[in-house]
Amino acid sequence: MADILDSLASYVQNMLMEMAKEEEHMLLGVTGEIENMGVKLGDLKNFLADADRRNITDLSVQSWVNELRHGMYEATDILDLCRLKAMEKGPSQNMGCFNPLLFYMRNPLHAHDIGRHIKNLNVRLDGIRARSASFNFINLGSYEDCGKNMVSLGSGARETSWGLDESGLVGEKIENDTRNLVQMLTQDYPIPKIMVFTILGVGGIGKTTLAQKIYNNEITKQKFSKRLWLSVNQDINQTEVLRRAIIEAGADHLPAENTKATLERALTKALNGHKTLLIMDDVWDHLAHGSRVLVTTRHDTVARGMFAEKPYHRIKNLCLEILGCFSRSSCLQVVGNGNNDELKVNALTEIGMGIIAKCDGLPLAVKRKALRNDWENVLNDSIWSVSQMPEDLKNVIYLSYNDLSPNLKPCFLHYALLPKSIVFKVGTIVARWISEGFVHGSSCEILGQEYYNQLIARNLIEPDQLYVDHKVCKMHDVVRSFAQYVSRDETLIALESETTHIGKHNSQHSHASLRTLYLFGQIKINPGDSLSSFSCVRAIHIEDGNFDALSDSLVKLKHLRYLSIGRTDTSKLPENIGKLKFLQHINLAGCERLMNLPGGIINLQQLRSLDLRGTGIINIPRGFCGLTNLRKLYGFPVHIDGDCCSLEELGPLNWLMRLQICGLENVSSSFAIKAKLGEKVRLTFYT
Numbered sequence: 001m002a003d004i005l006d007s008l009a010s011y012v013q014n015m016l017m018e019m020a021k022e023e024e025h026m027l028l029g030v031t032g033e034i035e036n037m038g039v040k041l042g043d044l045k046n047f048l049a050d051a052d053r054r055n056i057t058d059l060s061v062q063s064w065v066n067e068l069r070h071g072m073y074e075a076t077d078i079l080d081l082c083r084l085k086a087m088e089k090g091p092s093q094n095m096g097c098f099n100p101l102l103f104y105m106r107n108p109l110h111a112h113d114i115g116r117h118i119k120n121l122n123v124r125l126d127g128i129r130a131r132s133a134s135f136n137f138i139n140l141g142s143y144e145d146c147g148k149n150m151v152s153l154g155s156g157a158r159e160t161s162w163g164l165d166e167s168g169l170v171g172e173k174i175e176n177d178t179r180n181l182v183q184m185l186t187q188d189y190p191i192p193k194i195m196v197f198t199i200l201g202v203g204g205i206g207k208t209t210l211a212q213k214i215y216n217n218e219i220t221k222q223k224f225s226k227r228l229w230l231s232v233n234q235d236i237n238q239t240e241v242l243r244r245a246i247i248e249a250g251a252d253h254l255p256a257e258n259t260k261a262t263l264e265r266a267l268t269k270a271l272n273g274h275k276t277l278l279i280m281d282d283v284w285d286h287l288a289h290g291s292r293v294l295v296t297t298r299h300d301t302v303a304r305g306m307f308a309e310k311p312y313h314r315i316k317n318l319c320l321e322i323l324g325c326f327s328r329s330s331c332l333q334v335v336g337n338g339n340n341d342e343l344k345v346n347a348l349t350e351i352g353m354g355i356i357a358k359c360d361g362l363p364l365a366v367k368r369k370a371l372r373n374d375w376e377n378v379l380n381d382s383i384w385s386v387s388q389m390p391e392d393l394k395n396v397i398y399l400s401y402n403d404l405s406p407n408l409k410p411c412f413l414h415y416a417l418l419p420k421s422i423v424f425k426v427g428t429i430v431a432r433w434i435s436e437g438f439v440h441g442s443s444c445e446i447l448g449q450e451y452y453n454q455l456i457a458r459n460l461i462e463p464d465q466l467y468v469d470h471k472v473c474k475m476h477d478v479v480r481s482f483a484q485y486v487s488r489d490e491t492l493i494a495l496e497s498e499t500t501h502i503g504k505h506n507s508q509h510s511h512a513s514l515r516t517l518y519l520f521g522q523i524k525i526n527p528g529d530s531l532s533s534f535s536c537v538r539a540i541h542i543e544d545g546n547f548d549a550l551s552d553s554l555v556k557l558k559h560l561r562y563l564s565i566g567r568t569d570t571s572k573l574p575e576n577i578g579k580l581k582f583l584q585h586i587n588l589a590g591c592e593r594l595m596n597l598p599g600g601i602i603n604l605q606q607l608r609s610l611d612l613r614g615t616g617i618i619n620i621p622r623g624f625c626g627l628t629n630l631r632k633l634y635g636f637p638v639h640i641d642g643d644c645c646s647l648e649e650l651g652p653l654n655w656l657m658r659l660q661i662c663g664l665e666n667v668s669s670s671f672a673i674k675a676k677l678g679e680k681v682r683l684t685f686y687t
Contacts, residue, residue, distance in 0.1 A: 009044065009045050009048070009072060012041060012072065012075045012076060033115070033119055033122050036122060037122050037125065040122070040125045040126070040129055041125070043129060044128065044129060044132065046139045047137035047139065050137045050139075051065055051135075051137060053402075054135070054137075055486070058135075060135070061135055064128070064131055064135065067128055067131075071121060071124050071128060073536075074121060075121055077536055078117045078118075080558070080559050080582065081558065082114055083581075084581055084582070087581045174206070174209070174210060174213065177210055177315070178210065178213045178214055180313075181199075181214055181294070181313060182214055182219050182220055184309075185197060185223075185277065185292045186220065186223040194292070194293065195292050195293070195309055196294075196295060196308040196309060197293070197294050197295070197309050197313070198294075198295050198296075198297060198302075198303040198309075198312045198313065199211060199295070199296045199312075199315060200298070200299075200300060200314045200315065200459060201298065201314060201315035201459055202298060202400070202459040202462075202476055202479060203298055203396035203399060203400045203459075203479075204397060204478065205315050205476075207281075207282075207296035207298075207315055210296075210315065211279050211281055211296050214294065215229060215277070215279055220277060223277075224276060224277040224292070225274045225275055225276075226249055226250070226271055226276040227248075227276070227277045228249055228276065228278045229248060229279050229281065230244055230248065230279065230281065231244075231281050231282060232281060232282055238260060239263060242263035242264060242266075242267055243258075243263060245267050245278075246263065246266050246267050246270055249270035249271055249276075250270065251266060251267075251269070254266070276292075277293075277294065278293045279293075279294045279295075279296075280293065280294070280296070281296045282296060282297065282298075283295050283296070283297045283302050295308065298400055298458055298459050299457060299458055299459070300312070300456075300457040300458075300459070301457050397479060400458065400460060401483070401486070403458075404458075407438070407439075407451065408451055408454060410436070410438045411433050411439075411448075411451050411452075412455060412460055412483060413483050413486060413487040414433065414436060414438065415429065415455070415461060415475060415483075416475060416479070416480045416483030416484050416487065417483075417484065417487060417516075418432075418518075419518055419520065420475075420477075420480065422518075422520060422543065423472055424472070425472055426449065426452050426471050426472070426473075427471075427609075427632070428564070428587075429452060430444075430445060430449060430452060431562060431584075431585040432539060432562060433448050433451065434448060434585070434608065435538060435539055435561035435584050435585055436538065436539070436561075438451075439451065444608070444631075445608075445631050445632070445657060446657075452470075452473075453470075460475070461473040461474065461475050462475070462476070514534055514536060514537055515536065515537060515538045515539070516537065516539045516540075516541075517537055517539070517540050517541070517542075518541045518542075519541070519542045519543075519545060520543050520544060520545065521544060522545050522546060523542070523545045523546050523550075525546065525549045525550065529549070529550070530550060530553035530556070531550055531553040531554060531556060531557060532556040535556065535558070535559075536559050537557055537559065537560060538559050538560065538561045538562065539560070539561060539562035539563075540557070540560065540562070540563055540564070541562070542568055543564070543565075543568070544567050544568070546568065546569045547565050547568040547569060547570050548568070548569045548570050548572070548593075551570055551572055551573060551574060554573070554577065554580070555574050555577060555579050555580060558580070558581075558582075560580050560582065560583055561582050561585070562583075562584065562585045563583060563586050564585070564587035565588065565591065566588065566589040566590045566591065566611070567589070567590035567591070568590075568591055569591075569593055570588070570591045570593065570594050571591075571593040571594055571595070572594070572596075573597065573601070574598060574600070575598045576598075576600050577598050577600045577601055577604070578598075578600030578601065578602065578603025578604060579600070579603075580604065581604075581606065582606060583604050583606065583607060584606050584607060584608045584609070585607075586607065586609070586610050586611070587609075588610075588611060588612055588615055588617075589611045589612070589613045589614050589615070589634070590613070590614040590615075591614070591615050592614065592615065592616060594615045594616055594617060595616040596617060596619060597612075597617055597620065597621055598621070601621060601624075601627075602621055602622075602623040602626050602627065604627065605626075605629060606629055607627050607629060608629055608630060608631045608632065609631060609632035609633070610627075610632070610633050610634070611632075611634040612634060612635030612636065612637070613634050613635035613660065613662075614635070615635065617635075617637055618637050618639055619639050619646070620636070620637065620639065620646045620649055623649075624646075624649040625648070625649040625651060625652045625653065629655060630653050630655060630656060631655055631656065631657045631658070632656070632657060633650075633653070633659050633660070634659075634660040635660055635662055636650070636659065636661050636662065637663060638661060638662065638663035638664055638666060638667055638671075639663075640667060640671065645667060645671040647661075647664075647671055647672060647674045648674045648675075650676070650677075651675060651676045653680070654679060654680055654681075654682070655682060656680050656682065656683055657682050657683060657684055658683075658684065658686075659677075659680075659683060659685065659686050659687075660685075660686075660687050661675075661687070
């Protein structure tokens with residue numbers, strides 16, 4: 001959550017710096033306030049990393065972060081409106097000011113208004129900064145600076161060992177996995193060499209448990225004369241790993257000198273002549289013949305970096321029947337020893353199976369509770385609070401979250417907020433990240449795809465096998481619950497039902513902080529209902545519903561960046577849609593009743609993607625060629641009007657990366673050449 005604020009603070013700071021440079025020309029009447037606000041934001045940014053860590057469990061910090069979030073959102077809204085007014089009027093060449101925001105600010109009336117807002121917000125930030133002193137935040141610097149130094153949640157770094165009471169961890173799936181890996185580790189290969197094998201999977205799914213069963217397997221004990229178990233957490237250094245390895249190897253003593261070279265010689269001596277099994281648990285960084293190394297990790301990149309044998313052993317969800325945590329004997333313990341009430345035991349067993357299903361096969365998510373009420377509370381809660389999550393699970397998922405770069409964290413949290421039951425392809429996900437400001441630069445789509453791939457490599461999202469090329473992924477339920485808790489105050493509404501009453505939710509959520517709205521299914525629209533109360537919304541995604549009666553009110557949403565109304569009954573878009581100056585993504589796919597694009601669309605200079613597939617649109621407005629920021633264009637219709645062809649409009653669109661044209665076969669090559677496809681060097685997909 002705080003990482004999102006870090007991005008917002010950086011954006012606001014940059015804009016304020018531009019304003020501060022020409023403050024004397026802008027007639028704000030708040031001399032020094034702009035610079036002061038920048039200083040305050042810089043101070044607050046230094047505490048965001050520590051606030052993010054403590055925001056998980058500390059209710060008072062949660063309140064502070066929430067207050068700061070509202071302040072940052074208010075600042076971005078103010079700056080948006082300034083930019084909007086400036087873009088609507090356009091810069092004056094006589095003013096000598098080429099920044100549209102600054103041009104707007106030179107108008108005394110506008111300057112006074114924005115100056116008043118800045119002054120009020122400064123007072124608010126003073127209060128937020130004053131409150132921060134009571135939390136004794138640690139100055140970890142910015143997210144870029146603190147990196148891996150952020151303190152782990154809970155009691156510290158996660159440590160594992162080979163010892164485990166395995167009585168409740170039996171079943172066909174884990175036994176098969178154990179047998180297969182033991183066979184791989186112990187079989188003789190034509191060329192004797194040290195071999196590395198990898199167990200991959202999301203945090204908490206059972207990698208360590210599987211490795212422990214392999215370590216304690218009788219065949220493994222017979223095959224390897226030395227077996228070493230090393231828990232490699234994020235903070236451990238090389239000398240500490242070597243010291244632990246020497247102890248595990250059964251050396252007589254540790255060398256007095258603690259240098260790397262001395263420790264390496266001692267370890268070599270302890271292992272000399274022994275066929276060794278080395279298990280390295282929870283590896284985060286890239287690291288005698290016949291020896292084997294078994295690595296458990298959450299990162300595909302770690303496996304590749306260690307040249308592990310392929311295929312990697314990727315743990316899927318463990319079958320429900322393998323867990324003994326909710327067995328009949330466990331239920332008897334909860335009901336009470338000596339109380340063999342069949343009805344109570346059966347009822348409790350049913351609750352337990354429901355909890356296991358909710359955990360979706362994640363062993364660490366299953367933790368026995370002492371009372372039936374505890375079991376029912378976990379089962380019935382739609383989103384677990386962190387206090388309900390078992391400590392081990394909380395720590396391992398937080399480790400994965402904490403290890404993410406500052407750029408990836410908001411993307412991960414945003415992914416978890418998307419409705420689980422709706423299929424979102426990678427292009428849609430990346431478009432949402434761009435519209436939220438999580439991805440920056442001229443090649444946002446490429447960078448966003450890289451972020452998506454990194455989340456896959458870290459096993460935080462998993463490709464859905466029903467779709468090719470990782471176009472659709474899913475997130476483990478427990479990982480999703482954790483991420484939703486971290487981002488619990490984000491202003492997003494997702495409603496899935498047969499009938500949604502838009503008026504009801506208008507009145508309920510008309511506050512200025514609402515930024516994202518998802519609606520799925522039919523919308524009940526009463527006379528007078530509109531989208532205007534969602535005045536600060538940045539993204540609207542409506543699917544398989546009725547939207548036509550609301551379309552005219554779209555132009556009231558001045559901050560809108562993302563609009564997806566695919567497969568709705570939309571028959572028209574507002575003619576003045578060009579007023580939505582920040583709009584970057586429009587999805588109209590499947591809107592069969594939509595026959596025309598409004599002429600105002602040519603004024604959407606920031607538009608990056610447009611999907612017209614499955615619509616009735618056959619004409620493109622003249623001037624479409626001015627949308628030079630377009631990266632993706634699907635369903636572009638070929639239309640000939642006398643000597644003119646719509647393909648000419650594609651000529652100047654040299655940033656296009658993906659293009660789909662409808663009806664190209666119906667025109668001659670003399671017309672087709674006007675699209676200048678050969679000059680579009682960034683085009684990677686064309687049909």
